[in-house]
Amino acid sequence: MGHDTTNSTTLSERDSKALLADYSVPIAGERFAGTPAAAVEAANELGYPVVAKLNGDAIAHKTERGLVKLRLGDAAAVEQAATDLLAAAHPDDGEVDVLIAPMISGNRELIAGIVRDPQFGPTVMLGVGGILAEAVADVVFRPAPVDAITALEMIDDLATQKLLGEFRGEAAVDRSQLVEVLTGLGRLAAERSDVASVDINPLIVEASGRVVAVDGLVELAAVATDRAVLRARPSDEQFQALFEPRGVVVSGASTHPGKFGFVSLHNILASGFAGAVFGTNLKGEEVLGIQTVADIAEIPDGAADLVFVCTPAAGNPDLLRACAAKGIRAAFLTSAGYGEADEAGQRAEDELVALADELGILLAGPNGQGVVSTPVDLCAQIVAPNPPAGGIGVASQSGNFVSTFLNMSRASGVGISRAISAGNAAAVSVADYLDWYADDDATNVGLAYIEGITDGQGLINRLAGAADRKPLVLVKGGATEGGAQAAASHTGALAANDKIFDGACRSVGISRAPSVSAAFDAAATFATQPLPAGPNVMVLTTVGGWGVVTADAITSADDLVLMDIPSDLEASIDELLPPRWSKNNPIDCAGGETRDTVPDVMALCAAHPEVHSIIYLGLGIQSNQARMMREGRFFPDHGLERIVGYHERQDARFAEAAHELSVSTGKPILTCTELAVADPDNAGPAAVRATGRLCYSSGGQAVAALSHLVRRQMYRSARGL
Incomplete structure (x- = not known):
């Protein structure tokens, strides 16, 4: 899977580019000259300005040795440059000549390539290139081969999207051409096991938006093709x-x-x-x-x-x-x-x-720590707790994190179907359990903590089928064994195992979470909410500040859209709220709520075809005041008993309305209040728990969880699943 760089061979730039051109990588028109006079003749044919480089079988990184001459504007400059370059050759450079190429200009530079990871095998990379490639480290990876859909997702996953659109008077990047480059690299990685790495830096974006590879190196090495044979998964009868x-x-x-x-x-x-x-x-x-x-x-x-x-x-x-x-x-x-x-x-x-x-x-x-199976009320563990029943199937290499997930289940009320501590996973791996969960009627989503990966390709291959059938949420601790072998190239240096693992997960539709708590939130949301039809999010709030910060979180999320309110929806809401309401998204009720305002506005939003999901903020505020009244020395006199009961019934009703509308419309409605943590017995969050759903403690928490749902829906939709 990996390669030994001590026994590797770096192709000359001429041979590297010839190979890359066969796999849809666009190369600038180039000539090779053995003498200064021939270099001048080549430059005259290509047109000025040109670039001159010393080319040789044993020359890899030319810039460090001053073997690149830029912006040569006439014959005299080319002749002098060629003379200097040929004189700079070392005996161990082997046979050399001078490469003459057009001077490609553009304000944007990308990097693309191939790295053969010790755990995850041949992998295609795309990122922001040039001299800042390693400093910026805006790169994405996918296992080879790469199809057109996956290539487009790679482009969309780059953080620096502004560079890909219209930029300083230049056209947007030609995505279709860039897709051809990435799919071509994927074919090369899959078809040529002797290609250990490819480094195309820079891949210049011209003013027209077309990309051109002005530098490219291919490293060849004997690559081990033997891989550990995956154990057969236990039978359904054994599970x-x-x-x-x-x-x-x-x-x-x-x-x-x-x-x-x-x-x-x-x-x-x-x-x-x-x-x-x-x-x-x-x-x-x-x-x-x-x-x-x-x-x-x-x-x-x-x-x-x-x-x-x-x-x-x-x-x-x-x-x-x-x-x-x-x-x-x-x-x-x-x-x-x-x-x-x-x-x-x-x-x-x-x-x-x-x-x-x-x-x-x-x-x-x-x-191992034990096994839990709530459909048969089995808690065979050497530690607590016993979780409520639900749809999350847990598998973990760490027993501690099994307990953590089960404790989160108890705290949130979102239940567990099965849970197991894999321990040493000597015979049955975490992937085996997740694969079985994908066919288990009691399980809606798989949730796992993994570490110490020894066969990344095997892991992803086994999980790919499971992820097709059920959502899978992973959180990974530690690094994979062996680590990414950072070759003497930008591509290798950027190939951190974690990013390769992330790309492998995305390639098969696995949701990866940055922390254990975020992983549980994602799994709990998958288990209890429908998938949205698209990215458009409407925020409904009874307090302005929460709406603002939640809107900021949505805007910052790559997968979500803070939609504009459609004019017909705005007109309908106008009839329910006072004139001072926000008239934009977030919908701030402006303190004008009557008994039915919140569920009525929520119903209008949920019914609108352009609204794909709703985040509801502010539940439980009145019940919080009711609690203070109930605990105060004036209760139950002065009419407090009546108003306390009313507030608590209203908050419970709002929570139930959110659940019922979500079920009836098939749209996710996520309810948020810090009282989910500050006062979980508050009538609002308590009513959310009674529906079996997660009550989010902040808008940001809900946004992060919703992003996983949208990403899965977009992944499946792009592939016709």
């Missing part, structure tokens, strides 16, 4: 045994409340699991009302599908054999001392995986 077992055996059940064998058995029983529950204990003690047995052999045949292992690693091979004899098809191992420990532990882990394969047992873990 069923893990997540919906008829019965569970806790191996190593303990009477000590601090032991894994006690805590896991407690959590299984406390969560209300209705299947059979067994425990093994060397002394055959009673634990939490369960009469344990000394050996798995004493459990009835076919009574359990899952064994939850809390015993030391040394005894686990014999345990698996005994489980297989009883018809157990899945094992979750909390046991440590395997690959995470040392080489001996890794050998033991490999042997256990081979044994589980031989026995037909799904092996989850080892060194």
Whole structure:
């Protein structure tokens, strides 16, 4: 997948450009001259001004050696430049000549190329180029090959969009031509495994908007084509045994409340699991009302599908054999001392995986935290919590982040379908779990934390199919093993693994979040809101300041549009609000709300065909005052009981209206108030939670989550999905 630069060969500029031209990269008309006189003849044919460069098989970076002469305006200048360049040749440069090319002018420079990443393989890059390429680092990547749709998305993903439009009197970049360049590079990367890297810098944008490669280098290297063969994903029957077992055996059940064998058995029983529950204990003690047995052999045949292992690693091979004899098809191992420990532990882990394969047992873990499956009220974990039921399927290489996601579920009320700590993921990877979630009727969205990637191509290939079927949200910690090999080129130096990983995710429609909390927000929104038909967002607020900052967030988001209010919608709202209302987006009700104003205005917006989604701000303000009245010394006298009840009913009604309108129109309506955090028992956010949806604590939080939905819809729409 990667390449060894010590055994690489850099093609001459002549050979590099000849190869690139075969793959749709536009090259300026060039001539090659062996003498100053021939250089003058070439310049006369091309027309002045011209550029002169020393060309040779062993010459890569010419600028550093002063081997580039620019803006040569006449024959005398060309003759002198050619003489100087030929005199500057070193013996180790090999056979040299002088390249004469037209002086291409333009105020904008791009960079394009190929990098062969150790984990993600051949990858195409596009970015802002020139001498500031590495300083600006506005670059995007996609795995090769690249189709036209993906190439357009690469162009749109550049942050410096102003450079791509009309600029200083020059035409906008010819996107169709740039698409040809990117797809051509994608073909080159896919068809020529010996091409280790390509560096086209600069790719000059002419005044007409056309792009021309004025410099290009191709590096060849022997590239390893052998890749680890992906393990087959466990069968649906095996996953069923893990997540919906008829019965569970806790191996190593303990009477000590601090032991894994006690805590896991407690959590299984406390969560209300209705299947059979067994425990093994060397002394055959009673634990939490369960009469344990000394050996798995004493459990009835076919009574359990899952064994939850809390015993030391040394005894686990014999345990698996005994489980297989009883018809157990899945094992979750909390046991440590395997690959995470040392080489001996890794050998033991490999042997256990081979044994589980031989026995037909799904092996989850080892060194894992547990498994949760709310459709069957199963919480087989060595730690809390047990989340509410819902549509988010969690898989994580870190047990801590499983707990984090489950705690966020409890706090927000947006529920979980399945959750698992993959531990060492010796036999079943996070990608395997996500792939199964994509076909799981109980799961609406997959949510995962990953780290320590060892096969990036394999990971993305497995997740691509899952992302086609269900939304997937990933958050990545740490760096991939090996890292990006920064070649002695701009392309290599810009190829940070994180950006390559981001491009790989975008190429298959995976939503990548910058943090664990943002990942949960995105997953919770996917799980509970419909996808919008487009990017147009309307903001409805009862307080002006929140609307302003939310509008700023929408304007700053690449994927959203703060739409103008259509004239017919404005006229309809005029009939409901006082003349002082904002008459633009955000719609500020200006304190003129009556009992029905908020739901009525919201209904008008939701029904309008140009409105794709709504962010509603200000829920719970009146209930917050009601709380202060309820807690004050004057309550319930002075009419306070009546007004308190009215405010609380109204806020609950507004939350319910947002939910009902969203369901009936198929448009996302995101409700926001800081009271979701400051006072979660407030009638407003409490009513949002009762609908099963996320109540966002700020407009910015809602904007970030909504962006994921819009991006997925645009990805699918562009591909006719």
